[in-house]
Amino acid sequence: MAIESRRDLVAFTRHFARNSLALVGFLTAYHFLQDTSTDAALAAGWVAFAVLAVVLHTANAGGVARRRGAPAAR
Numbered sequence: 490m491a492i493e494s495r496r497d498l499v500a501f502t503r504h505f506a507r508n509s510l511a512l513v514g515f516l517t518a519y520h521f522l523q524d525t526s527t528d529a530a531l532a533a534g535w536v537a538f539a540v541l542a543v544v545l546h547t548a549n550a551g552g553v554a555r556r557r558g559a560p561a562a563r
Contacts, residue, residue: 507542507546510541511539511545514537514541515534516534517537518530518534518537518538519531521533522534
């Protein structure tokens with residue numbers, strides 16, 4: 490799947506970075522619980538991903554990415 494993102498490259502890269510950090514949370518939770526139970530590790534991983542994704546994406550809710558040439562909000 491190709492994504493044309495030249496126009497919104499800044500917003501796209503920020504979104505990608507936040508999702509990547511949430512995936513690190515998934516992998517960390519899975520790593521710590523993988524020896525106990527695969528099901529528990531997967532569940533904890535998805536919970537960690539969801540919590541981190543919500544936190545990271547809502548933290549940026551007030552800071553909408555500006556397009557090039559748009560005046561800065563004061």
